[in-house]
Amino acid sequence: MSAKTLYDKLWDSHVVRQEDDGTALIYIDRQLLHEVTSPQAFEGLRLANRKPWRIDANLATPDHNVPTTAYHSVEDIVDPISRIQVKTLDANAKEFGITEFGIGDIRQGIVHVVGPEEGITLPGTTLVCGDSHTATHGALGALAHGVGTSEVEHVLATQCLIQKKMKNMLVKVNGQLQPGVGPKDVVLAIIGKIGTAGGNGHAIEFGGQVFQDMSIEGRMTVCNMAIEAGARVGLVAVDQKTIDYVEGRPFAPKGNQWQAAVEAWQDLKSDEDAHFDKVVELEGSAIEPQVSWGTSPEMVVSVNDCVPDPAQEADAVKADGIRRALSYMGLKAGMLISDIPVDYIFIGSCTNSRIEDLRQAAEVLKGQKVASSVEQALIVPGSGLVKQQAEAEGLDKIFVEAGFEWRNPGCSMCLAMNADRLPSGKHCASTSNRNFEGRQGAGGRTHLVSPQMAAAAAVAGHFIDVRQLISTNQ
Amino acid sequence: MEKFTKLTAIVAPMDRANVDTDAIIPKQFLKSIQRTGFGVNLFDEWRYEDVGEPGKDNSVRPLRKDFVLNQPRYQGAKILLARENFGCGSSREHAPWALKDYGFDVIIAPSFADIFFNNSFKNGILPIVLDADLVSSLFNEVFANPGYQLTVDLASHQMIKPSGETLDFEVDAFRRHCLLNGLDDIGLTLQHQSDIETFEATHKAKNPWLFATE
Numbered sequence: 001m002s003a004k005t006l007y008d009k010l011w012d013s014h015v016v017r018q019e020d021d022g023t024a025l026i027y028i029d030r031q032l033l034h035e036v037t038s039p040q041a042f043e044g045l046r047l048a049n050r051k052p053w054r055i056d057a058n059l060a061t062p063d064h065n066v067p068t069t070a071y072h073s074v075e076d077i078v079d080p081i082s083r084i085q086v087k088t089l090d091a092n093a094k095e096f097g098i099t100e101f102g103i104g105d106i107r108q109g110i111v112h113v114v115g116p117e118e119g120i121t122l123p124g125t126t127l128v129c130g131d132s133h134t135a136t137h138g139a140l141g142a143l144a145h146g147v148g149t150s151e152v153e154h155v156l157a158t159q160c161l162i163q164k165k166m167k168n169m170l171v172k173v174n175g176q177l178q179p180g181v182g183p184k185d186v187v188l189a190i191i192g193k194i195g196t197a198g199g200n201g202h203a204i205e206f207g208g209q210v211f212q213d214m215s216i217e218g219r220m221t222v223c224n225m226a227i228e229a230g231a232r233v234g235l236v237a238v239d240q241k242t243i244d245y246v247e248g249r250p251f252a253p254k255g256n257q258w259q260a261a262v263e264a265w266q267d268l269k270s271d272e273d274a275h276f277d278k279v280v281e282l283e284g285s286a287i288e289p290q291v292s293w294g295t296s297p298e299m300v301v302s303v304n305d306c307v308p309d310p311a312q313e314a315d316a317v318k319a320d321g322i323r324r325a326l327s328y329m330g331l332k333a334g335m336l337i338s339d340i341p342v343d344y345i346f347i348g349s350c351t352n353s354r355i356e357d358l359r360q361a362a363e364v365l366k367g368q369k370v371a372s373s374v375e376q377a378l379i380v381p382g383s384g385l386v387k388q389q390a391e392a393e394g395l396d397k398i399f400v401e402a403g404f405e406w407r408n409p410g411c412s413m414c415l416a417m418n419a420d421r422l423p424s425g426k427h428c429a430s431t432s433n434r435n436f437e438g439r440q441g442a443g444g445r446t447h448l449v450s451p452q453m454a455a456a457a458a459v460a461g462h463f464i465d466v467r468q469l470i471s472t473n474q
Numbered sequence: 475m476e477k478f479t480k481l482t483a484i485v486a487p488m489d490r491a492n493v494d495t496d497a498i499i500p501k502q503f504l505k506s507i508q509r510t511g512f513g514v515n516l517f518d519e520w521r522y523e524d525v526g527e528p529g530k531d532n533s534v535r536p537l538r539k540d541f542v543l544n545q546p547r548y549q550g551a552k553i554l555l556a557r558e559n560f561g562c563g564s565s566r567e568h569a570p571w572a573l574k575d576y577g578f579d580v581i582i583a584p585s586f587a588d589i590f591f592n593n594s595f596k597n598g599i600l601p602i603v604l605d606a607d608l609v610s611s612l613f614n615e616v617f618a619n620p621g622y623q624l625t626v627d628l629a630s631h632q633m634i635k636p637s638g639e640t641l642d643f644e645v646d647a648f649r650r651h652c653l654l655n656g657l658d659d660i661g662l663t664l665q666h667q668s669d670i671e672t673f674e675a676t677h678k679a680k681n682p683w684l685f686a687t688e
């Protein structure tokens with residue numbers, strides 16, 4: 001038998017039918033549903049008089065539209081269109097018998113935080129969600145695809161997805177990270193290197209010492225942004241950390257089944273001599289804290305660098321892209337990143353709203369104050385359970401004392417479908433994953449950073465190397 | 475699904491790389507629970523002077539005159555010519571819904587983001603990948619000739635320029651078959667119901683923890 005990558009193994013163990021033209025029907029173990037990309041899928045089922053193939057494979061939770069200020073029920077959503085969308089999810093879950101963590105349930109939160117937290121995401125499974133950040137779940141050695149609404153409906157109706165196998169890509173980060181540099185910096189540096197189309201058509205496996213040393217939540221941050229490098233799938237091999245993370249979670253296997261599962265998961269790593277179609281290597285110790293300056297995640301540099309100059313870009317389409325981005329972002333070519341003032345801070349999103357992210361932000365914010373020039377600083381935990389945990393650790397007090405608003409779980413200002421919006425022209429240090437024009441609010445200017453760097457920017461009122469702040473603190 | 479066979483139409487040039495699905499249809503419009511009606515808000519932030527909201531009367535909103543789709547010469551365009559990595563970002567199928575609802579049936583680009591590419595086929599839109607140099611020369615021809623039209627013939631996988639010159643393009647055989655015949659994926663997959671059931675039984679025996687115990 002020839003050597004296989006982790007992706008090959010996950011793929012092979014889920015092929016229902018292989019067609020001659022390369023398309024295959026692959027079996028899907030889990031589907032997560034949220035209010036934005038599911039209503040038309042349920043409607044499609046109803047119109048065709050179809051039933052879900054396997055009800056127990058699905059889990060629903062509203063996240064994109066939910067308010068993050070105090071609320072008790074769906075009726076508290078002020079925007080009538082948002083309210084209808086959330087209510088539609090409730091009604092569909094009820095009609096089709098699908099488990100839902102609705103508004104008011106402590107387990108409600110961002111789908112990509114909830115899945116792993118509940119043990120719904122398991123190593124060796126295939127998982128889909130009508131959301132491109134589904135790659136997050138690959139951190140646990142699951143083959144997780146973001147899909148469109150037609151595919152949501154297809155998986156509901158058939159428990160399968162029509163797919164062509166992707167190519168294999170290995171992104172290896174060797175050595176060790178410097179203190180103050182975290183998973184978000186690693187993934188931003190990778191995207192900066194390979195570009196937003198660098199992983200198109202590939203499943204990316206993240207390997208090397210840095211990922212071996214990284215926590216599971218850190219791996220989620222990295223896999224989450226595989227899509228920003230163009231890859232639908234991001235993966236990390238299963239190790240003891242993965243198994244420890246999964247053990248005891250509500251939907252994880254128990255008793256004898258747990259033993260059998262752990263045994264089955266031992267092989268969830270690429271064989272030593274497996275072939276990758278593309279390999280990229282980075283040196284961990286060379287990665288500095290990252291800040292995006294433009295309107296695409298690949299427009300990213302180290303905090304100690306300058307904003308690039310389009311005049312020095314040889315490629316005309318790229319130079320034009322830089323010019324457009326600088327004009328949208330209101331930045332000058334050649335200015336220092338640390339001279340960019342920040343008006344808003346957003347710590348949250350499926351990239352960075354887990355307990356470790358909040359702990360890292362709290363470490364920087366302890367005993368500090370948000371700069372007076374900052375107009376609003378938000379911290380939005382990824383789920384009700386993350387919120388509860390943070391409060392048990394007293395992190396909420398650190399945030400509130402520093403001048404942050406401590407909110408309820410949801411997607412919030414990551415995409416501003418609810419009331420949390422970045423006003424036009426304002427700069428935001430954001431731990432989310434996309435800095436597209438208007439992403440956080442029409443005309444808003446997003447800078448992608450790690451939770452530590454967002455916290456440091458909040459204190460300084462501009463971008464600053466978090467390592468500098470930590471050293472003056474001590 | 476609607477069939478796609480052959481089309482002759484005006485080409486509109488979207489001359490920027492990495493056009494993302496947030497730009498194609500901004501998030502405030504994703505609150506709709508319908509599949510239709512997104513066309514008037516296609517490229518909303520680039521197309522209108524003011525900020526669009528669901529429920530606003532779009533017919534009275536001020537247009538950005540310099541935006542390509544607002545220019546008289548591109549009215550009625552059904553073919554969109556684009557640059558690298560078109561449709562990147564969010565997986566929202568509202569993006570192809572909006573493009574289709576506006577009237578686009580074909581998108582030509584040097585590359586597409588994977589999820590968008592996939593979603594397009596499922597909504598009767600043909601995304602054509604063409605060599606970057608060929609795309610650049612098409613941009614030049616479109617800019618130079620008002621009313622520039624292309625004929626796209628899926629059966630023969632060819633494009634025909636106004637000069638009569640033809641350009642071949644490749645399409646995956648399965649997707650071509652589905653588009654030409656307007657086939658619904660779910661119906662096709664359910665023809666393999668017994669294969670799925672057989673697989674599921676074996677899979678369950680190997681991984682019982684993935685199945686609820688009734």
Ligand code: SF4
Nearest residue numbers: 133349350411414415
């Ligand atoms: S947090 Fe942002 S990126 Fe993540 S699922 Fe929500 S909207 Fe999408």
